[in-house]
Amino acid sequence: MNEAPTGSRYVLITPCRDEAAYARRSIDSVLAQTVRPTLWVIVDDGSSDATPGILAEVAAANPWIRVVRREDRGRRAVGPGVVDAFYAGLAEVTLSEFDFLCKFDIDLDIPPRYFEILIARMAADPFLGTCSGKPYFEEEGSGKLVSEKCGDEMSVGMTKFYRVACFEQIGGFVREVMWDGIDCHRCRMLGWKACSWDDPELRFIHLRPMGSSQKSIVTGRLRHGYGQYFMGTSLTYMTASAIFRMAHPPVFIGGLSMWWGYVRSALQAKPRYADLEFRAFLRAYQWRCLVEGKQRATQALDATAPERRSKLLKEGGMARAES
Numbered sequence: 001m002n003e004a005p006t007g008s009r010y011v012l013i014t015p016c017r018d019e020a021a022y023a024r025r026s027i028d029s030v031l032a033q034t035v036r037p038t039l040w041v042i043v044d045d046g047s048s049d050a051t052p053g054i055l056a057e058v059a060a061a062n063p064w065i066r067v068v069r070r071e072d073r074g075r076r077a078v079g080p081g082v083v084d085a086f087y088a089g090l091a092e093v094t095l096s097e098f099d100f101l102c103k104f105d106i107d108l109d110i111p112p113r114y115f116e117i118l119i120a121r122m123a124a125d126p127f128l129g130t131c132s133g134k135p136y137f138e139e140e141g142s143g144k145l146v147s148e149k150c151g152d153e154m155s156v157g158m159t160k161f162y163r164v165a166c167f168e169q170i171g172g173f174v175r176e177v178m179w180d181g182i183d184c185h186r187c188r189m190l191g192w193k194a195c196s197w198d199d200p201e202l203r204f205i206h207l208r209p210m211g212s213s214q215k216s217i218v219t220g221r222l223r224h225g226y227g228q229y230f231m232g233t234s235l236t237y238m239t240a241s242a243i244f245r246m247a248h249p250p251v252f253i254g255g256l257s258m259w260w261g262y263v264r265s266a267l268q269a270k271p272r273y274a275d276l277e278f279r280a281f282l283r284a285y286q287w288r289c290l291v292e293g294k295q296r297a298t299q300a301l302d303a304t305a306p307e308r309r310s311k312l313l314k315e316g317g318m319a320r321a322e323s
Contacts, residue, residue, distance in 0.1 A: 007099055008099060008119045011095075011101045011102070012041070012102050013043070013104065016106045017044070019106045020049040023054045023106050024054060026105075026106045029109045029204075030104075036064070036115075037115070040062075042065065042089070043089040044070065082179075100118075101162050101164055104159050107208045109204060111201055114204065128192070128193045129187040129193060129194060130167075130192070131194070133197060134150060134203050151294060152196055152298070155184060157180030160183070169192075170190060170192075181231055189281045190312060191306070191307075191312055192305060218250070218253060222258070225265065226270070228261075230271070230272055231273055232273055234286060235262070238258070238259060242262075285301065
């Protein structure tokens, strides 16, 4: 295991709560990385299981791992709660000392060259702002690996690897459910690229299937539907997305739950993300995805990233984005 070379220093920030069932396997996969983090800040968000003992043991053996303990709020809180815990960890970090940072969950089993490859791809493309591999989960009973079907145009929420300059320019994460969608769209809006790859060396195991961390997968999909509504997604795009999801586990009910979560939020007139410029950009991009296909629409937008970033810098748009 090697330290990150000059220009490749990265910090992991991990919010966690009651992760004793997964923590050791996840930690071991980080310890086995060919290029290890310079610093790993793990925020224990009020665990009541064996998690604190596991973290204390690992931190004692590895001086580059730091544990931050928060008071128990009495419940697991996804979305804004996770982002709050992330920022409690970020407060312990001087970002200027690092080239990259990663919001990293502790219910993942990542392959040994995971971060080495992400760093190399960031180095090869200066407009790549955030990236990740692809999550798979182990099917109960058979142990077969099943893809969580995350789009190529996003870095996934459980392991978001960021160029520090990009993270600062988009203003970090929004403290709401769809924080891990808004960030990638803001990247594109400001002339950065966001993506994930399904390469064998970047596929990782999500030990807890996406959307199941609070009560159930259905609850998670309802929450996702609300998050899409909050972000500013149109009903047309949400319907198309829900139909696509109906073909994947949990078959039918997963996609339907997403759609109903969105429609119920609309009927209740819940608040939406207040940045109207962002919402206009998002809907234009989503419409282009429906007409041209997501891959083609994203490639066309990414091709203009250098031009759009240059224009924003000249107009002072980056400064406004950072404020």
